[in-house]
Amino acid sequence: MNIGIDIGIGADADADADAGTDSDIAIVGGGAAAVGLLDALAAEQDGTSAGSGTLTVFEPSPQLWRGRPYGPDLDSVLVNAPPAMMSIRNGDFGHYAAWLGERGADHIDVLLGQPLVPRALYGEYLVHTAEKAIAALGEQGWSVRVVVARVTGIVRRGARLVLRTHDAHEYGATQVALCTGGGAPPDLYGLTGNPGFTADPYPLADTLASVPAGDDVAVIGSGLTAVDVAVSLAARGHRGRITLLSRSGVLPRVWQRPVDRRPRQLTVERVSALREARGNVTLDDLVGLLRTELADAGEDFDALMAELLHIEAISPVQRLRRQIAAVDDPRIGRRVLQETAHTVGPHVWRLLPESDRVRLRRHLRTATSVASPMIPANAATLLRLLEAGQLTVAGGVQAIEPVHGGFRVRDEDGAHTAGTVVNAVNPQPQAISAAAEELVRSLADSGLATLHPSGGLNPADQHLHIVGDLTGGASFITSSIAGLAAQASRTAQALRAP
Template sequence: MDIAIVGAGAAAVGLLDALAATADSPGTLTVFEPSPHLWRGRPYGPDLDSVLVNAPPAVMSIRHRDFGHYAAWLGPRGTAHLDERLDRPLVPRALYGAYLTHTAETALATLQEDGWRVRIVTARVTGAARSGAGWSLRTEDGRGYEADHLALCVGGGTPPDPYGLGGARGFVRDPYPLARTLDGVAPGSGIAVIGSGLTAVDVVVSLAAHGHTGPITLLSRSGVLPHVWQRPVDHRPRHVTAERVAALHRQHGAVTLDDLIGLLRAELAEAGEDFGAFAADLLAARTQDPVRRLRAQLAAVDDSAIGRRVLQETAHSVGPYAWRLLPEPDPMRLRRHFRLATSAASPMVPVNAATMLRLLDSGQLAVAAGVRGIEAADGAFRLHGGEGTFDVVVNAVNPPPRAIPRAAGLLVTALMADGAAELHPAGGLAAADPRLHVVGDLAGGGPFITSSIAGVDAQANLAAQRLRTKAPNASGLTVKAGPSGRLESRTATRQG
């Protein structure tokens, strides 16, 4: 069997690791990646030490169902990066990239020992079409390649330019790597950061670490900051699980948003917590002063309440499966809470929250909500309909989930022209051929929250199973308990 993997980021690493554990019939494996930073993708390349992994180790393992894999690799190195509030190591993303690299190289070595022929092609794939029982691929240098199966592991989309500032001097469209983009920023300049999510936090914390002394303003429509991670506890969900969601689906033929709320309500009731108070606190994020809320969240890192912890865990573990079962208009109802949902499901780490609060208290950092436009004029940037002039604008607006990366545009267009894939109505790419596997955030039909490492490794494992069995894609759900007893949902969908 000949397998072609396009892309060499976290999704490809998860697929290689799963293949090394499951593949039994040796074949040829070809990985296509033009970047010099193999296995790291956009998020985990070389960068400033201030750019941290935004989650504790247990949810960052790229090995399927092995929640200690990353922590074991990290070993004693983690003690130098301990977040004392979280009581977990939070390392620079570049170090996490070294973990991904080690995992990929170990998997490739295992496959070679098992008789696989492995090659890395440092060229971009620009075309693909079905040819007989397999695929015919073309790279940008005009060379051709053949494969039986094709796996797309191309990563996330390209950051949008919401105010059309591209080309203006002083505008940074894509902040990563921050080591490059912040290098030329004058220490006393006035900085506007478009957005108030995790990327904006990275920019602000890195500016502070860089010794920036000028004012920094987060420009946001909502003004909502990410929630703050709480210290992990022993609780494992008993009601908000894939098993319970599957049972509801079998019983009623559908799963509604009210059903999911009922499961969360039961989860909190069993723990002696008030769902109404929990929901009111979540909704208050849209109107509460962001500084006051950040201070309260940082103070609650050790709070024993399970509400936010359950929501954060199940948004990524159960959410992708439940999302596909929701009838309209429930997905639309959830989309109206996009900013609130992403803030709760993707929190910032306490060490970054403390830096943000310090800068807010000192007056160096401010949050401006309700921003509707920015224009470049006379070598500066001004807000539409409001006061404020800035020397530099850094775009911290993330690509929408399931967006097609610009670098993969030609390949996706070719697959669609061949009839092998189609755009999913909810975003992303859906495979129309069982020999095409889409792994990572590009996989169509998922929720509006960007795929986490846990979601990526689940998709990678599923793709590896299909490659091992050489079976057509099928729909279904498997539920398994990990080493810690946590139940995991694994959704098999036709898009791979």
């Protein structure tokens, strides 16, 4: 890579724990969160830049800037949100759309009327954005380098934090941002090691390649990853039966066409103002803001809640048909909830009293399906597979066991067999990835951070920051690009602070 500044790619043989300038920032993890942070740091604010010094990004995988989801994969593995929600630049809803430009025309989701590109192509946007940010930071006087290494520990040594990598090198920093992402799907049925079982489905280009086209495939989970698996099997011409197995047997909702209206009441600014005026924020306050938001648009809050919370005993086919028919529904209610779950949600979650968080957690399934709906193109494929009888969505899964080179599944419909089982269980939002486990232990041991009781980490040192799913006590909804961009922007401000 030659972008005219000092970027060292590769493990640095010279320990530099004691070297350094006034502002040495280390970013641990080089995925979407890190890209959002670099972009926000590079942006000059009020005519001033973030200062200067060294900026070191640690990323052990070959998928620099793409993280877990946006590396090379099948073309059927698509981004899961329209362009305005995929901008990694906080507050600039057109940033990604502008990069995509005319290429978007080849990827229009007909029902949504928006381009939804393969995730690998979105990864190119992240790479481009990171490289532009690094170039801009270079022009501002920053020396930026990428170290291909896993960080295994951080300790404080005097005024500096010292990062240790898996290959026993040490690097000094004045501030550290952890951007290590979330966990992998948990193996709930202890199937790892059995032939025919895929513990982690991505990249699907690799994991589905060995699935015989006539095999009966059981997919554990019925969320967005399960949808990716079913749609990609169909795209590969799979002929065997596909069963999505979960406790609920409920598929995600379907995206609605974006409207040109952003929330005006349920915003971070309004929530912050309430907090400043009264010292706290409650769920009833949020309901109040949403009621006003909807009333301004001539809509009724109670009607929206009744629609969301009342799950009718109808078949997955009927439910999916209704959802697809509602793509064009002009009402803003679900759209506001969908967007604010990712933008306002992470900010407000920690401000709420625990009793309100408990109330919200009771609606985890509904909240997740509203916050992270599936794209209409995938919904249409699922509907086609369901109508053809090739796909089944089964609830009440009780057991999945290896038997005679295959698997026996017991669910609410009784027992059946599968030749292949693909694990598409959603990890807990604050699950810790295997790559970050050692680091997290070290931070807890050294007292630089504390483990949060409901998962993730809380910094205990003002020079340690977290962006993304490692954030302790964050909401139960997994980070989206929009949420990461907002968090990265706030973290960049904290890093700029003297």
